[in-house]
Amino acid sequence: MFMMKQMMQYFYCNSWSWYYYWWWVVVATAVLEAGGDSSSSRNVTYDGRSLIIDGQRELLLSGSIHYPRSTPQMWPYLIGKAKEGGVDVIQTYVFWNVHEPQPGQYDFSGRNDLVKFIKEIQAQGLFACLRIGPFIESEWTYGYPTCLGLPFWLHDIPGIIYRSDNEPFKFFMQNFTTKIVNMMKSEGLYASQGGPIILSQIENEYQNIEAAFHEKGPSYVRWAARMAVGLQTGVPWIMCKQSDAPDPVINTCNGMRCGETFAGPNSPNKPSMWTENWTSFYQVFGGSPYIRSAQDIAFHVALFIAKKGSYVNYYMYHGGTNFGRSGAAYVMTSYYDQAPLDEYGLIRQPKWGHLKQLHAAIKSCSVTLLHGVHTNFSLGQLQEAHVFQDGSEGCVAFLVNNDPRKNATVQFQNASFELVPKSISILADCRDIIFNTATVKTKYNFRRTTPSQMFNSSERWEEFKDVIPSIFDTSIKSNTLLEHMNMTKDTTDYLWYTFRYLQNSNCTEPLLHIESRGHVVHTFANDMYSGSAHGSHDVKGFTFENSSILLNNDINNNISVLSVMVGLPDSGAYLESRFAGLTNVEIRCSDGFSYNLTNHDSGYQVGMLGEKLQIYNEQNLSNVDWIKATISTNQPLTWYKAIFDVVVGDELPLALNLSSMGKGEAWVNGQSIGRYWVSFHTSKGAPSQTLYHVPRSFLKPSGGGNLLVLFEEIGGDPLGISLNTISVDPPIAGPVSVPVPVPVQEEMDHHRQNLMLLMEL
Ligand SMILES: *[C@@H]1O[C@H](CO)[C@@H](O)[C@H](O)[C@H]1NC(C)=O
Ligand SMILES: *[C@@H]1O[C@H](CO)[C@@H](O)[C@H](O)[C@H]1NC(C)=O
Ligand SMILES: *[C@@H]1O[C@H](CO)[C@@H](O)[C@H](O)[C@H]1NC(C)=O
Ligand SMILES: *[C@@H]1O[C@H](CO)[C@@H](O)[C@H](O)[C@H]1NC(C)=O
Ligand SMILES: *[C@@H]1O[C@H](CO)[C@@H](O)[C@H](O)[C@H]1NC(C)=O
Ligand SMILES: *[C@@H]1O[C@H](CO)[C@@H](O)[C@H](O)[C@H]1NC(C)=O
Numbered sequence: 235m236f237m238m239k240q241m242m243q244y245f246y247c248n249s250w251s252w253y254y255y256w257w258w259v260v261v262a263t264a265v266l267e268a269g270g271d272s273s274s275s276r277n278v279t280y281d282g283r284s285l286i287i288d289g290q291r292e293l294l295l296s297g298s299i300h301y302p303r304s305t306p307q308m309w310p311y312l313i314g315k316a317k318e319g320g321v322d323v324i325q326t327y328v329f330w331n332v333h334e335p336q337p338g339q340y341d342f343s344g345r346n347d348l349v350k351f352i353k354e355i356q357a358q359g360l361f362a363c364l365r366i367g368p369f370i371e372s373e374w375t376y377g378y379p380t381c382l383g384l385p386f387w388l389h390d391i392p393g394i395i396y397r398s399d400n401e402p403f404k405f406f407m408q409n410f411t412t413k414i415v416n417m418m419k420s421e422g423l424y425a426s427q428g429g430p431i432i433l434s435q436i437e438n439e440y441q442n443i444e445a446a447f448h449e450k451g452p453s454y455v456r457w458a459a460r461m462a463v464g465l466q467t468g469v470p471w472i473m474c475k476q477s478d479a480p481d482p483v484i485n486t487c488n489g490m491r492c493g494e495t496f497a498g499p500n501s502p503n504k505p506s507m508w509t510e511n512w513t514s515f516y517q518v519f520g521g522s523p524y525i526r527s528a529q530d531i532a533f534h535v536a537l538f539i540a541k542k543g544s545y546v547n548y549y550m551y552h553g554g555t556n557f558g559r560s561g562a563a564y565v566m567t568s569y570y571d572q573a574p575l576d577e578y579g580l581i582r583q584p585k586w587g588h589l590k591q592l593h594a595a596i597k598s599c600s601v602t603l604l605h606g607v608h609t610n611f612s613l614g615q616l617q618e619a620h621v622f623q624d625g626s627e628g629c630v631a632f633l634v635n636n637d638p639r640k641n642a643t644v645q646f647q648n649a650s651f652e653l654v655p656k657s658i659s660i661l662a663d664c665r666d667i668i669f670n671t672a673t674v675k676t677k678y679n680f681r682r683t684t685p686s687q688m689f690n691s692s693e694r695w696e697e698f699k700d701v702i703p704s705i706f707d708t709s710i711k712s713n714t715l716l717e718h719m720n721m722t723k724d725t726t727d728y729l730w731y732t733f734r735y736l737q738n739s740n741c742t743e744p745l746l747h748i749e750s751r752g753h754v755v756h757t758f759a760n761d762m763y764s765g766s767a768h769g770s771h772d773v774k775g776f777t778f779e780n781s782s783i784l785l786n787n788d789i790n791n792n793i794s795v796l797s798v799m800v801g802l803p804d805s806g807a808y809l810e811s812r813f814a815g816l817t818n819v820e821i822r823c824s825d826g827f828s829y830n831l832t833n834h835d836s837g838y839q840v841g842m843l844g845e846k847l848q849i850y851n852e853q854n855l856s857n858v859d860w861i862k863a864t865i866s867t868n869q870p871l872t873w874y875k876a877i878f879d880v881v882v883g884d885e886l887p888l889a890l891n892l893s894s895m896g897k898g899e900a901w902v903n904g905q906s907i908g909r910y911w912v913s914f915h916t917s918k919g920a921p922s923q924t925l926y927h928v929p930r931s932f933l934k935p936s937g938g939g940n941l942l943v944l945f946e947e948i949g950g951d952p953l954g955i956s957l958n959t960i961s962v963d964p965p966i967a968g969p970v971s972v973p974v975p976v977p978v979q980e981e982m983d984h985h986r987q988n989l990m991l992l993m994e995l
């Protein structure tokens with residue numbers, strides 16, 4: 235195989251015309267496919283240049299796709315589109331909290347079917363990088379899902395300190411890591427067993443917080459590395475953003491500009507790898523999308539490769555959806571929609587196509603890049619060259635113009651090149667420009683949203699008003715304010731704080747003053763809604779005040795405050811001791827006197843009644859009395875339900891437009907499509923997210939009688955809801971939601987045929 239690659243490279247980098255380039259793409263795919271043969275074990279090691287698979291250095295392009303953020307029905311399509319885009323490796327975190335919801339109780343079903351996901355990667359002939367963490371952050375609730383996704387029950391383990399040299403934490407971390415590694419081994423999924431997994435990650439961006447743990451930090455890093463290596467996966471381990479990763483664990487870079495920022499491997503024997511090249515940035519409620527251009531991404535990837543990088547991962551290649559309550563604090567339900575494959579899996583152009591061309595250009599010269607001698611030199615004040623020379627065989631050059639505004643004319647090997655601003659030109663044979671990062675040849679496409687049905691008839695809606703408890707209704711009492719997460723244990727977003735106090739006749743113009751450390755409060759005085767307030771991703775603490783509420787003198791007033799969390803925190807040190815919920819509650823009278831309810835009797839109720847009765851499930855609907863919807867937009871804490879049909883056959887992705895609603899959560903046939911929050915506007919006055927993905931697989935196979943349930947916290951108008959199909963213009967061939975079965979064997983044979991043809995040329 236090496237001979238073949240060498241030969242192809244020789245052709246391409248020396249004398250091939252662009253015409254033959256496409257032959258190369260076919261062949262490159264064939265080589266990888268052949269690597270996907272599950273019968274043979276592979277030897278994955280590394281040296282100072284790259285990962286080495288069966289003795290050959292490999293330059294690998296990787297894309298993150300997280301299995302719980304899409305559906306098993308979407309996986310084959312997503313992985314296929316990643317492969318078509320020139321991606322060799324699919325990288326995913328392992329989401330501890332979804333897999334081990336209670337200690338020793340595991341869930342690997344449905345969207346959590348990690349083995350099925352890895353096998354799908356294998357079926358399509360790609361490699362996998364398994365980032366076990368088990369701390370993942372990943373904007374997943376409690377870190378717990380982007381980089382860790384810790385299960386909440388850990389919080390209640392006595393004496394635990396997360397991610398530190400702490401015996402209880404190490405016990406559970408080792409237990410879960412071992413569980414996953416053993417599971418992968420028993421399915422034969424490591425490359426050493428003939429499977430697709432060529433890398434595993436332990437911990438995640440730990441260096442960011444390491445100092446906070448003093449001497450317990452470095453000793454934890456050493457323990458984690460030793461523990462991981464001891465599991466004997468037969469493939470290398472990596473630690474991202476950990477410059478002192480102990481041997482043989484490879485330290486890798488995360489960021490937007492690793493070509494500029496990465497200090498490099500911590501040993502000359504380790505390759506330079508970029509595990510998170512952010513294709514955008516996660517978005518929060520109240521925030522605007524971060525749009526990273528195709529040109530900017532391509533520039534930084536090319537720069538990283540130019541500086542001897544040999545592994546680049548796009549974070550994310552497909553972001554997907556934070557279904558249910560899985561998003562971390564304030565993180566939006568739509569995740570990295572700006573990635574090369576958008577939330578629905580649709581190709582986002584020109585990003586997808588431009589990067590595909592970049593990948594092909596890099597791959598066409600990979601032998602020289604991995605074996606050639608690297609030199610770099612200046613071509614001007616802001617211009618530089620990186621050259622890889624492989625004996626007399628191959629030569630590849632990267633001509634970099636760092637000037638963001640002006641063209642630069644440079645001399646390189648007796649020829650003159652005009653370099654456009656902020657660009658890298660890749661020269662095959664050190665002569666012919668085969669790719670320029672700033673020159674986008676891929677056409678833009680546009681996403682189209684087409685209403686397919688309106689919910690504008692009040693006939694179809696029924697409602698149920700949830701109950702506002704008073705202190706008499708609560709079973710948990712305290713005389714100090716209790717911490718929110720410690721009460722809910724992440725089983726719900728909602729915690730009721732209730733109070734009762736006798737107001738004297740001398741109190742005039744009472745003002746309700748509440749301070750909270752997260753994330754939202756809805757207030758009720760004597761059962762009357764008295765307004766809401768919330769913090770934001772960046773400023774979690776906030777104050778609520780209302781001076782025009784109905785409180786009466788000489789009687790006992792009931793104050794009920796619903797504290798809401800929009801996901802748990804996901805990053806930082808000492809996550810186990812974070813505080814959320816109310817910190818101060820007072821009634822301030824105009825004469826300066828106040829009733830301080832902070833250290834006063836308070837009562838607690840965890841969750842809403844409708845949640846407890848699971849009235850979003852068809853079989854539990856009759857647990858409450860639904861009435862014909864009265865539809866007033868000022869109606870807080872209301873459940874709405876409607877039945878809808880869809881036409882099956884048209885397989886475009888679907889999304890609900892919830893722009894007429896306020897804040898809450900939505901379910902389709904009992905499955906949560908996530909939190910919505912359209913009343914939280916960006917600085918430009920628009921909701922951050924109005925469209926909410928409804929995966930086709932959540933619908934009934936017949937298309938008929940689907941149940942939509944919403945829980946609205948503040949007040950919204952369900953008559954304004956519509957169901958929409960999502961498509962792109964120009965369209966992508968083939969169905970999107972329903973995967974085409976991939977005829978792996980046939981495809982391989984087809985590629986082999988092309989390969990044979992090519993060799994005859
Ligand atoms: C794996 O490859 C490394 C170097 O590439 C080599 O030293 C080692 O012997 C190989 N191991 C096996 C089992 O082939
Ligand atoms: C992990 O802990 C569970 C109990 O919580 C135990 O049953 C299991 O054997 C442990 N597994 C490992 C690999 O230590
Ligand atoms: C990462 O990707 C972004 C675009 O998503 C690009 O701008 C950046 O340069 C890349 N950085 C690296 C180190 O690949
Ligand atoms: C070559 O690249 C290295 C690493 O980026 C840099 O430190 C050095 O200054 C460069 N040399 C020249 C001559 O530009
Ligand atoms: C550049 O030109 C000089 C003088 O004509 C020649 O000696 C040298 O080989 C040329 N270099 C390349 C790379 O063509
Ligand atoms: C910059 O260079 C490009 C490529 O050679 C050329 O098409 C463009 O006209 C130049 N722009 C300016 C302002 O000279």
Ligand SMILES: *[C@@H]1O[C@H](CO)[C@@H](O)[C@H](O)[C@H]1NC(C)=O
Nearest residue numbers: 685687688689690691692953
């Ligand atoms: C609902 O919307 C559709 C499409 O906009 C419109 O034709 C219909 O008249 C509306 N129905 C009601 C009851 O408003």
Ligand SMILES: *[C@@H]1O[C@H](CO)[C@@H](O)[C@H](O)[C@H]1NC(C)=O
Nearest residue numbers: 716717718720721810811812
């Ligand atoms: C959490 O609640 C338990 C009782 O349920 C209490 O003993 C403990 O002190 C609380 N911890 C925090 C941090 O509030």
Ligand SMILES: *[C@@H]1O[C@H](CO)[C@@H](O)[C@H](O)[C@H]1NC(C)=O
Nearest residue numbers: 738739740741823825826827
């Ligand atoms: C109002 O009445 C309360 C309770 O009797 C008393 O403590 C407080 O001092 C009074 N405030 C004023 C301004 O008189």
Ligand SMILES: *[C@@H]1O[C@H](CO)[C@@H](O)[C@H](O)[C@H]1NC(C)=O
Nearest residue numbers: 704706760761789790791792
């Ligand atoms: C406070 O709540 C109790 C119990 O629900 C109720 O009996 C009482 O009338 C309420 N007080 C006011 C002022 O609404």
Ligand SMILES: *[C@@H]1O[C@H](CO)[C@@H](O)[C@H](O)[C@H]1NC(C)=O
Nearest residue numbers: 762763764765766780782783
């Ligand atoms: C204050 O409470 C009153 C009465 O419940 C309500 O009408 C009003 O909208 C609230 N004001 C704010 C700013 O929330």
Ligand SMILES: *[C@@H]1O[C@H](CO)[C@@H](O)[C@H](O)[C@H]1NC(C)=O
Nearest residue numbers: 818819820828830831832833
């Ligand atoms: C109310 O009580 C809390 C807890 O004792 C205290 O921190 C706060 O300062 C008090 N507020 C006022 C206005 O005295």
